[in-house]
Amino acid sequence: MTGVLTRRLLLALPLLPGAARAGDAAGITFDGLYESFGVTGLVFAARLKALAGSPVAITGFLAPPLKAESRFFVLTREPLAICPFCQSDADWPLDIVVVTLRRAASMPPAGARLMVTGRLGLGGWTDPETGFVSQIRITDAQLARA
């Protein structure tokens, strides 16, 4: 079941011209996103800032998606024990990465460990479709099972 979904997903995502290729991408990690993490705000790590706009690759866990067919999902450090989309009082962790695929695709099951490759975007941005505000994004993304 899982394998079928993954293949469908990858089939739905042909490598497009301009999309980042895994081979060119600089590896980043959830532990390396911030150089300080305080009550009055977070500060991006210098290496992350230097990579803004460049192809990067990161491994994390797929949060329960908003809908099955989507181009937008949230990648988390650990598998989510809560479902912010399903529970009224559940909340997102601060250190998440928002991933936008080139076009809508069937999502792998929630909890899947994924390597996401794409272009790194930093700074506050509101998704016009969903209203979701994010600080770290990977756009034009492609996925692989990690």
Added chain:
Amino acid sequence: MTRTIAVCLTALSMFAAAPVVQAQTIYPLTRAEILAGSKFDFKVEFPASPPEADVTVTINGQPPGAVLGGQSRYSANEDGMDHGALWIKGAIIPTPGVYTVQATAAGKTAEVRWEVFGTPARRAKNVILFIGDGMSVAHRTAARIMSKGIVEGRYGGELAIDDMPHMALVSTSGTDSVVTDSANAMTAYTTGHKSCVNALGVYCARNKASLDHPKVETIAELVKRKNGMAVGVVTNTEIEDATPAGMVAHTRRRADFNDIVKMFLDAAPEVMMGGGSPNFLPKSTNGSKRTDGEDYIAKFTAAGYRFVSTATDMKSAAAEPGAAKLLGLFNTENIDGALDRLVLKKGSVGRFPDQPELADQVRVAIELLTKSPNGFVLMVESGRIDKYTHTMDPERAIFDTIMLDEAVKVAKAFAEKANDTLVIVVPDHAHSVAIIGTQDDDLPGQTPREKLGIYEKSAFPRYPRAEGSAYPSSVDVPRRIAFAFGSYPDHCENGKPYLDDPNVPAVAGEAKGTFIANEKYCDRPGAVRITGNLPASAPQAVHAADDVVLTAMGPGAELFRGRIDNTRVFRVMATALGLAPP
């Protein structure tokens, strides 16, 4: 990060689940106990949208405006829906008595009866309300074993929360369900009205927007308006979480965190301390969870609050001459529990090394609030007893019960000086937990059931004492309290404490909205895989409807006895403070 999507989904599911209304619904609901002179929104909903001319509402035979003050307003299609709604907002009934409300339309009459109660003259200068969130009898007993020790069946000392002259059993069910949540439960304590799950300071009506439901006044608003008293809200959870929010908030959705921060600013408690800073930061700040550009730390500072973010700064701020108002936010999320802060140094302690102990928060709060000449109401929550019990992490839950006890000690020492302070310690709801023996590494076998000592084999656990501390210096001992959970998701466990990070028993599964065992724990030595007894949609252990134990001391505490509804806690506080005197 915005919660817009969650808002939409929750709103949809809420209304999909709303029952078909057959008769008129009158808010406040029947058997409401209303403090004379307190404010509430009066609302009657009429099914099938009758025209105003076909609708009759009376209170003790009079037009509602004559009894409640103000003019009633009717809308035949409220929020574009197929019901009519008659409202009087900010109603007040000044005179105690029984009030019968009748609403008639299309030949059908609905009737409710309210008791409007007065109070004698004021007897208490101050009230300190401690909430042990989710604290059940097993937490209490386990905290006593761990903190005081037990030898030949006798404890080595008393907990401060036990050593109080008055006690009652409190029933916690809400208007909608037998098992409640912290929002609804706190509403009962702070307003005297029962409401429904997820609601804070409102009745759950048919309104579309979460902020439009019929409001009831909270104790924080009342004591400021009526007695000019000061208010403190102290917790170790996020300050916008349900229990602290219950002091000031009016929303059908406890997750309206950004609105709740504004409600705190509007209600202006003199002391606010907890976690949850991201909802105070403008969305342009990295780490914000707001959806707008408002900087609430700046707004609180402009309103005269001293802002602090470490325990050290908290203590020095209290010592500053002229200090009166304090906003302390010590973590982006919840403040780490006592076990992580004091012993294990796990959780987020690496990022936030200088978070306060609850007892120190209470000491500072009392120091600031006693500057108010008119007395104060202080709410103090040990909130992670509940959260760690949800995640089936007994040692962390028990440590935070001891932490509550340490905080209560500070309040009792203050209260005993003048005997003019009512101190109440009460859980908001129960969990299904019990001590079923000891988990004994010396018993043969590997798995938790082989190492469980029951009956005569449940030899007394031994936790090492730390000199001068109520907390043991370690929970990693060979014979431990066996703390059983009556409700659980699929999970793996081995009967050992979680010495690394806090337990996460289940994680999102492949099927949408389902949760499965967190494999991280399935390979630990002796681990067994347990099939959950909860619906697969539940990621954690759940609340229970069992009654909870209240203890109290000080003027008015003698009113607590036997079994009471949770709304009675409000009534006793209002009575002690003389909020509706003759």
